[in-house]
Amino acid sequence: MASPFFFVAKKEAGALRPCQDYRDLNNGTIKNRYPLPLVTDLVDKLKTAKVFTKLDLRNGYNNIRIKDGDQWKAAFKAPRGLFEPTVMFFGLTNSPATFQAFMNDILKDFIDEGWCVVYMDDILIFSDKINIHRLRTRQVLERLQENDLYLKPEKCEFEVKKTLFLGMIITPGHISMDETKLAGIKDWEAPKTVKGVRSFLGFANFYCKFIGKYAELARPLHELTKKNTKFEWTKPRDIAFNVLKAKFLQRPILQMPDDEKPFVIEADASKWATGAVLKQQGSNGELHPCGYISHAFTATERNYEIYDHELLAITNALKAWEHYLLGGAHLKLNRRQARLSLYLTQFDLRLVHVPGTKMVQSDALSRRPDLINEEDNDNEDIVMLPDKLFVNVIDTELKTMLEEALPSNEFLQMTIESLIEKGTPPIKSSLQDWRTEGNLLFYKDRIYVPNDPTLRRLIVKTIHEALPHGHPGQWNTVDQVQRDYWWPGMTKFIKSFVDGCAACQQMKVNTHPTRTPIQPIGGHKDALPFQIISMDLITDLPKIADCDSILVVVDHAATKGVIFILCHKKIDATDTAELLFQHVYKCFGLPEKIISDRDPRFAAEVFKEMGKLLGIKQMLSTTYHPQTDGETERVNQEVEIFLQFFCTKEQTKWKDLLHFAEFAHNSRTHSVTKNSPFYLTMGYHPRPLPTVFEKTTVPSVEKRVAELKKLREETSALLDIAARRVKERSGRSLDKFEKGQKVWLEGKNLSLGYPSPKLSPKREGPFEITEVLGPVTYKLKLPFQWRIHPVFHAGLLSPYKETDVHGPNFLEPPLDIIEGQEEYEVEAIIGHRPKRKNQPPKEYLVSWKGYDSSHNQWMKPAGLKHSMELYLDYKIAHNLR
Template sequence: MRIPIQYNVGTEIVETKALIDSDTGGRFICEEEARKLKKPWTRLEKPIKVFNVDGTRNKIGWITHSVTIDITIRDRLMRETLLISGLGPERVILGLPWLQDHNPDIDWVTGVVHFRPRRKIIVKRPMKPFIGIFDETKELDTGILDRVEDDEVLIRSFIKGEEDSDEIRINAKLSTSQVLAQAHEVKVKPLEELLPTYLSDYTDRFEKKKAERFPLSRPYNHTIDLKPDFKPWDCKIYSLSPKERIEQDKFLDENLWKGYIQPSKSPMASPFFFVAKKEAGVLRPCQDYRDLNNGTIKNRYPLPLVTDLVDKLKTAKVFTKLDLRNGYNNIRIKDGDQWKAAFKTPQGLFEPTVMFFGLTNSPATFQAFMNDILKDFINKGWCVVYMDDILIFSDEINIHRLHTRHVLERLRENDLYLKPEKCEFEVTKTLFLGMVITPGHISMDETKLAGIKDWEVPKTIKGVRSFLGFANFYRKFIGKYAELARPLHELTKKDTKFEWTEPRDIAFNVLKAKFLQRPILQMPDDEKPFIIEADASKWATGAVLKQQGSNGELHPCGYISHAFTATERNYEIYDCELLAITNALKAWEHYLLGGAHPVTVLSDHKNLTYFRTAQKLNRRQARLSLYLTQFDLQLVHVPGTKMVQSDALSRRPDLIDEEENDNEDIVMLPDKLFVNVIDTELKTMLEKALPNDEFLQMTIESLIDNGTPPIKSSLHDWRTEGNLLFYKDRIYVPNDPTLRRLIVKTIHEALPHRHPGQWNTVDQVQRDYWWPGMTKFIKSFVDGCAACQQMKVNTHPTRTPIQPIGGHKDVLPFQIISMDLITDLPKIADCDSILVVVDHAATKGVIFIPCHKKIDATDTAELLFQHVYKRFGLPDKIISDRSEIHSRSLQGNGKIIGDKANAKYRLSSSDGRRD
């Protein structure tokens, strides 16, 4: 039964309906309605768990906050504290405790609710449009799935035990609550399908909505220990753009609701601002904690050594990788320390209650937490953890599945959740900490070598010199370097015509391959100091990660290059150099963060000394500076002549735009700011065609008569200007194919963008004209444009069809044969394979010959002679994909029969019969 209620939001009175449900064990309000109240939320001392009546964990999850409001039901005012949760289509639910407190008289026959001694409230029947309605089974059985949103929590329950219990149990009988809960479970079924079936009872660990709970208090709560001489400070408020103000309000509302932040009265504050992410239009909220970090005592808890972790994986055959959701937000800040991390916004002063990015000891706290909760699994040697990445590895699949369930159960016990889109289950190849791991083999991630791997063939003498400058630095590690590089050196000689020949192409690719192999390239070693050489040009950044080898020489451990975006090309030179260093640190973060030695960074620009003095950093610089504080860095300036490798990587010819101003031209006054003037002859044709257009007449008549028009439109969409008709500010073109074709042809062939393609043509025509089905019409026109067809590049060339292997009509059995091996079968009498010989042309008959997988050429020839040639004679043609073995077997055959055999070999894919 639903009854009307009222409450105040500011100066406004808001009306809604509350569901009275005796099956519900509390008073609830939905999250959306709670936000509208603009009243402070109170975090519960203990989050409320939700269990089924049989004691199993229910998918509802946790309730973490409540809100107190004054509710008016007719003339009765009552103050209620409501628990905040997702309620599907409901706004407010008043459960059994509310009924017990107010004890209303409800006449279920007449639908009258009576409060003593106040007057009656009439709850009208379902067919009536006012006040309240009864719930009927029919309503629940139909359409409920359409009303339940993803990840919503549906609360219909009663509390077992005391009123302050922190557990809610679900009633066993099928009621409104269970129908809604079942509808919710149907919604999350796709998640279950993403997971292996043996993990179906752990789907709750992968649900995003549940992960937004406030984390439990643990012994690992993050502490912020300040130095004795630390002095609190204040900061200015950054001004925000309108878009940033919207994002700020969204950030504050969302994190206040989660309990991740709370209003503060701290004597100090850090600045709050936004920086743009790589995704267009996406903003990232940031707190500038540099001053706080400088005054914080450092936690030297070590991060795991990557080489130690990877060494444990060498013999594993199957891997499962798990990625934690929410990262640092899973750890609370210790009570009493929250004020230290307060930040100031135009909306006021707030302090975080959970760890945020940027606090100096966050990595150490988080790694210590993860190591401790999974300590026994790590010690047993089948699990490794690096920050929020967990890798489970085993030799046998059944044991692996058991281990995976152990880890998920441990995460459940510690209220931790995972990102299903970033998890991998039971794979034989995975990327972990910058390493590609497969059974028995570990190699470096190719993206960390892309600076060399993606170096394109030089197209100019300057490009060849740049590549040779890079190569010369490593010539001492490459045997016969002068001989290998001679074809390229010859190209740089005076008066030599630039011509890229095959020997030069071979030399270029061989040298590239040498840079990616030992003895030049070495695997990173955590025990040794790292050196980064980073540089920036006008077009890109380049960097090399180096370490000292056993021979005392510096060897590269990786190469990267990053082309600048259009925005980054406008940076000042010191910003470009800072970006080059930041890109390098991000690429090799796993090796450098928390290392045993300081990281030496070499740069050839003294411009970076700009940041050694006090500066008013812009938001981007503040963000990068905050990132750099995580590392133990030593910045060293070296002359540019010694920065050969990184300089060459930042000036790869394929990353250089020859134009000095390499950003796209900006149209200061776009076409839409100008009045649309059309050709006089075309205007006349449009005016003449309008009166005879049937579609237009049908539309006008239906709109006047309030009927259903041929398209979704209203009279507000149409207007006249002179003798022309406009639909949504675009000229309506009547149903005249000749006229429509003329308009498309004129725009499609107009300068400066002649023949721009299907969708660009559609976009340009739609700016000024409209008619039903115009997209299909325009695409059909462009498809028939002869000039477009001549210029179009076929990106999907037709493959050459597979040709059948035929034989003449009088061919005898087993004159044309194909053969292959079926291996790894159950072993019987020392045989674990079958040599299959198929009559390809005459009878399609098959001969199966038992043999061993490691059979050699002589034995193969003997088997063919005994089982095939004795019975059918020598074949005219043999088809096989094991060319090397069978070629030798035929040679052996020739010795056996005293004649040299002649065979024709084809790819296995050409013979489907044998397969």
């Protein structure tokens, strides 16, 4: 390994700096992340200084030796052969960080005392009194001498009141631009390429805080740097270029901020950005600028009200200059601005309205043309996060509702009085399981929810319908809710809520048909997670990025956990084995046994040979009877149901929701093991949703390991019991219905235009029974568009339930008045016909907001003119003409 060698000219006449091209070496070097100091932080420390001494080290990086044995890595090529440097050279990626750490360590006590700043090989000593300054200078020089560091006398300045430091002229109380750099501005020719424009703007941006209305002046030049803009040097651009040059040549000056004096912030907001000026009173009694900032709104922020825009302008200014302003009394704002006001409360400030005409500088900064998007409505539907990431979060608003509901609860008041020893305990049972925290009451570390049906319904609804849970059944919903909440009779309340959930009734598998007895596989006492696995494929899903299937892997013997893997329908044995390595092996090691149905993907000779080499024993099911692997079949149904809940109307989103389905399964308590797969694997429940209610108890490692071992032994015994019960299970009789009753109709024999049958609802409705034709035969009131015989066997029907606890499922909102006509609001487009390649659909199946699926209707494109965005999104998602 050897690097090229060359020279570059130094500032000194005739001096050369040796350089090596270490790019290849740098690419393979682990980066040193030691931070370099910010120039603004260093300059801020000089605010009270009146005298300065600047020192410049000789030989810079060469003062640090390369570790013995590593010199060969930095070898370079020269005409006389290869050379290995013994000291650190310029060009090595870690040279700046290493040298800065070296200098900070040597002078750390002086830096901490606040009268010395160091940036690489530049040292600046500053004081407000000459006698103290001389003592400090001597201390620094002695420290450098102790470490064999030398200075360049020609670059050092002692006891001056004006010095050039880090590209700026420093004088007592003021900073200005480097006159040497400004000298080149005068002769700077107009750029002839976009690269030349960027070079000029790069210089200008470094000093833009010195220039008023910089954004307005630079707008024509910024337009040239936009993507796909043709380079044309027009007259407005030439004028902007020359005006900026003239502004720089005027040598503007900023006043250094003084912590002992009050500050004035002029802040303003336009439709596109905020701007602000930090000012302070000078010796002449007038306000002088200390700095300028501007900030472009994000697409989401542009949707805020004007009051929020103005608040953002203030907040952005305070964030930029918080090191000057932080501290003091709290300013209380309303709940709408809670997030921003939380930050504002750290400052001692008074808000004063000043018209924009009297704040010219900040007003101009808030209207910087380079921050303006020409389209006014490009963000009408922009939100902070994509829809797929939104869940109904139990947040501070729910906490507020709990706190407001609790004081009116008599039981709570008696309990609190007993706990804080203000009265005689009226509760017969022991209160050792109760505690208070703020305005909340906890029972066994769970929040007590007062007798408010609306509040209790909100809590259950939030958890039951959230993506990480995915509409679990009655007992799993009870388990999820009672992990954080408690109230008397909560089990009955939650079961009634789930019983009345129309989505659960419509989507979940109906188990009332008689089933053929199966031969389940029992537990294994010493099995570890994913040591014995079962596998299957869910196929024929809407194709997204070459994926149209899910490989389902189930931990058969230990935890009942699952891993869902994206794949395509035509994967072969080698592909399947590779997916196992990527998703199972990396977390749990190699499985000892695989249970699968007899399928080419699992029984192929390649896969068998791979299993033999890895010591895997494959147990194939009986021919044509895949229910031998009943556990995986059940999980297949579960993941299909989950995806039906959340993407029936937008089926192309199934891929994005798959990880939520996996989390939902693994966090649910299994009916056999009595614990969730997460808990059996890790010993705790991962948090599915954000919460403001913290839990602080953390078990020891030893205790957790012992608990896991005991849980897995108990799980094995429970699996054996469950296996025996499955053999004894028999089918139940068919339901009986009455005229006028609403029922669900099984959708397996219906062709309703959904893109994928796997992600379509399990049943449609609810429909009213108009006539009982026989003991097991019923006539239904079907939509007129269906054009099918309305008489069905009871085996295809199931009862629709609506409970008081859950409340109504379909609100059927009033019609919208659009262009003088009554119209329903389209919720989603869920299908189209005909489905022929290279032929546009003639009709689209739409669902109406607030109405059940029995109201779904086929519409022609002309009927969707008021839902054009949904219409276009659907065509794009399904690649339609």
